[in-house]
Amino acid sequence: MKPGLRGFFDTMEAYFTDPAPEALERLYAAHPGWDAPRARVALYGQMVRHHGDATLDKLFPRVRGSVDAQTWAELVRDYAASRPARPFEMNQVGAGFPDFVADAARTRTLPDFLPALARFEWTDFAVYLSREAVPARVERLTVNPTLAVLEHPFQLCAWLRRGGDARPAPGAEVALLWRHPVRLVTMYLAADDRALLVLKMALEGLTPEQVAAATGVDVSHIHAAVEERAAEGLVLRP
Secondary structure: OOHHHHHHHHHHHHHHOOOOOOHHHHHHHOOOOOOOOHHHHHHHHHHHHHHHHHHHHHHOHHHHHOOOHHHHHHHHHHHHHHOOOOOOOHHHHHHHHHHHHHHHOOOOOOOOOHHHHHHHHHHHHHHHOOOOOOOOOOOOOEEOOOOEEEEEEEOHHHHHHOOOOOOOOEEEEEEEEEEOOOOOOEEEEEOOHHHHHHHHHHHHOOOHHHHHHHHOOOHHHHHHHHHHHHHHOOEEOO
């Protein structure tokens, strides 16, 4: 790329990430003699910023709903300035937002659970778009290949199931997120003994009868746990 063209793109990036009214004049000052209509360039800048803002609104609705409108606007503005949107696929604009929120929480007054929530919402979306191939048929109990595991110090799963009222309760949680193989939506749950047992069975190739013999638990209860998690798509079964 020629230096002049590189400089043009650098100044356009600065323009897109600066919502101040004088940003347009700074752009033109950097390119004396440029005769592109100001109204069109202004509209273009507004459109680019709107798409970036709207994408974050879509990807992080719970984060947005957990702060006031001014705080959200400031987060979106500062994120765009610190991490300009370069991905050709717009949704990837959100990839760095959880880390940005975690950094921002150290210097701003934000809800303490916000970094964990941002990471959860991005993982939710990433799992939904996962390119992991889910086999149509399996020969043995198999973990859903789209499974992602998060650990955080808040009870986010229960809070989200309640509709995100008030604030999540504190407490260590291991959250499991995966895409349902038929419904193609992201599923999630706080890992409990039943879910972890079924995952262990899938990973180690254990049968319900083997687990029953080793633990003394009635085999019908183990079969029921497998049925439950298979219906949810956490594991795939023959």
